[in-house]
Amino acid sequence: MNLDIAGRRAVVCGGSSGLGLAIAEALANEGVDVTLVARDPGRLSDCAAELAARTGRRVLGAAVDLANPQERARLHPICAESDILINNSGGPPVGDYLSFTRDDWLSAIEANMLSAIELINVSLPGMKQRGFGRIVNVTSHMVKAPVALLSLSNGARAGLTGFVGGVARDVARFNVTINNLLPGQFATPRLEANHHRFAKSRGETVEAFQAQAMRDVPARRFGRPEEFGAFAAFLCGACSGFVTGQNLLIDGGQYPGLI
Numbered sequence: 001m002n003l004d005i006a007g008r009r010a011v012v013c014g015g016s017s018g019l020g021l022a023i024a025e026a027l028a029n030e031g032v033d034v035t036l037v038a039r040d041p042g043r044l045s046d047c048a049a050e051l052a053a054r055t056g057r058r059v060l061g062a063a064v065d066l067a068n069p070q071e072r073a074r075l076h077p078i079c080a081e082s083d084i085l086i087n088n089s090g091g092p093p094v095g096d097y098l099s100f101t102r103d104d105w106l107s108a109i110e111a112n113m114l115s116a117i118e119l120i121n122v123s124l125p126g127m128k129q130r131g132f133g134r135i136v137n138v139t140s141h142m143v144k145a146p147v148a149l150l151s152l153s154n155g156a157r158a159g160l161t162g163f164v165g166g167v168a169r170d171v172a173r174f175n176v177t178i179n180n181l182l183p184g185q186f187a188t189p190r191l192e193a194n195h196h197r198f199a200k201s202r203g204e205t206v207e208a209f210q211a212q213a214m215r216d217v218p219a220r221r222f223g224r225p226e227e228f229g230a231f232a233a234f235l236c237g238a239c240s241g242f243v244t245g246q247n248l249l250i251d252g253g254q255y256p257g258l259i
Contacts (some may be wrong), residue, residue, distance in 0.1 A: 009033050012034055012037065018186075022225035034060070084134045087120070092108035120135055134240070136235050143182055179235050183249025
């Protein structure tokens with residue numbers, strides 16, 4: 001399917017691994033020039049070079065810690081000229097919600113809510129002026145089905161969800177869409193790390209925990225990052241201009257609700 005976005009420019013946060021890299025590759029395969037954002041300069045450089053070689057597109061890297069407002073400011077000129085913004089950042093620590101301090105909460109909100117809001121606000125004026133913009137925020141299926149161990153993530157991502165709900169409807173008339181993608185369990189390093197923590201907290205082996213986690217998914221498997229990347233790229237397509245302000249689950253059917 002031709003998404004009609006060849007020649008567009010995208011910023012992909014968390015773009016050096018996992019779901020972010022999968023999105024970046026899907027966009028590049030559609031002819032989009034991509035700027036990958038991540039913290040590790042070495043890994044970022046390698047990923048950018050490899051992705052450019054695989055796709056034939058212009059792929060740049062921006063070594064930025066999204067949790068740091070001063071570093072985020074370096075992305076402002078890039079976002080202002082971009083047609084597509086993918087907000088994606090690793091979740092905050094898991095643990096006992098009673099143990100989290102004020103500083104823990106402020107760090108989670110900075111990294112998983114305020115950073116995305118800032119980049120959205122910087123990107124919108126140019127998108128509106130050009131008459132095209134696609135913003136996708138990668139949040140979590142826990143926004144719809146929270147668990148206590150992920151309370152920092154639940155709170156920060158729910159705040160971003162509320163912000164997007166109003167703004168998406170305000171900018172829709174400019175052919176600018178903002179949607180949230182809520183991933184379930186995808187086979188990424190982040191999922192592996194979380195499963196180790198969860199298994200330890202329950203006194204189980206990782207193998208036993210993962211086997212049960214897979215049984216909890218109606219599809220009876222974890223998602224593949226390339227599946228997620230393809231869906232995100234579709235939302236960035238010219239054909240998706242009538243989809244905005246939505247929270248779209250990609251979880252193999254694990255969420256049991258109707259809405």
